[in-house]
Amino acid sequence: MGYCGTRTLRDGKVTGLNYGEITGLALDPIEKKPLARFNPGSYILSLGSWGCNMRCPWCQNDSISRGPARFVRATPEMIIQRALELRDCGNIGIAYTYNEPLIMTEFLRDTVFPAHEAGLKNVLVTNGMASRGTLEELLPAIDALNIDLKTIREDSYRRIGGNLETVLENIRIASQSAHVELTTLIVPGFNDSEEEMRELSERVAKIDPEIPLHVTRFFPAGEMRNTPPTPVHIVYHLAEIARNMLKYVYEGNV
Numbered sequence: 001m002g003y004c005g006t007r008t009l010r011d012g013k014v015t016g017l018n019y020g021e022i023t024g025l026a027l028d029p030i031e032k033k034p035l036a037r038f039n040p041g042s043y044i045l046s047l048g049s050w051g052c053n054m055r056c057p058w059c060q061n062d063s064i065s066r067g068p069a070r071f072v073r074a075t076p077e078m079i080i081q082r083a084l085e086l087r088d089c090g091n092i093g094i095a096y097t098y099n100e101p102l103i104m105t106e107f108l109r110d111t112v113f114p115a116h117e118a119g120l121k122n123v124l125v126t127n128g129m130a131s132r133g134t135l136e137e138l139l140p141a142i143d144a145l146n147i148d149l150k151t152i153r154e155d156s157y158r159r160i161g162g163n164l165e166t167v168l169e170n171i172r173i174a175s176q177s178a179h180v181e182l183t184t185l186i187v188p189g190f191n192d193s194e195e196e197m198r199e200l201s202e203r204v205a206k207i208d209p210e211i212p213l214h215v216t217r218f219f220p221a222g223e224m225r226n227t228p229p230t231p232v233h234i235v236y237h238l239a240e241i242a243r244n245m246l247k248y249v250y251e252g253n254v
Contacts, residue, residue, distance in 0.1 A: 006104065020076075021071040022072050022079075030042045033046075035179075037181065043090040045095065046098070047079060048096070048098025049064075056222070058221055058222050059222040094123070108138055115141070116141040124138075128148065144178055144181075146180075147180060149171070149182045150162065152196055171204075180211055186218055201244065201246050209246055212248035235252075
């Protein structure tokens with residue numbers, strides 16, 4: 001079994017266990033992804049499955065990210081049909097979110113390309129921890145991504161099961177063909193220093209200073225339910241620091 005809990009070896013081939021197993025389906029405002037500069041004012045059909053290839057102790061969706069959860073089965077055709085039916089409600093496409101979508105590669109592959117052909121927008125909300133081959137295979141049908149840039153410290157990324165350089169490289173690759181926005185959740189004691197925000201915004205600016213960054217407030221969740229929320233003034237202060245390097249910075253959850 002893979003670290004994500006959803007990938008296993010069958011008949012000599014790595015495959016996913018959560019194909020079409022949908023734990024959440026909702027018509028969300030596009031700003032909730034969050035995407036501030038991609039079709040503002042629109043809605044998008046958002047779906048998630050279960051499992052994740054990282055282990056963030058503050059995860060707000062740990063009931064689905066840590067392993068099998070209650071689900072309903074759906075085919076790509078069913079999801080696309082539902083997305084098309086919701087066009088009259090302002091729906092522009094499909095967002096793959098809630099858990100880490102890139103671990104359900106087969107389902108994504110079978111959904112994003114026919115959805116794209118049907119005129120629907122495809123949005124990935126991801127931690128960016130995927131092989132370059134997986135990302136580049138999907139990107140021709142992806143219109144926008146929100147990528148979590150959790151920290152700019154390699155040792156901190158390793159603690160939660162990630163790799164900083166992989167995420168930064170995938171941000172660079174994705175931004176060449178799709179609209180990309182980033183989210184950094186400000187977690188007390190993890191990534192809330194002025195120095196780290198300066199380094200983070202500098203690294204992002206080297207890729208493209210016009211990539212929007214969402215600086216968001218932590219609320220107690222997951223294994224950190226007893227940790228107080230990030231003080232609001234810290235979120236605003238760190239966002240101001242980021243604005244010294246980046247053109248578009250947004251405070252979130254404040």
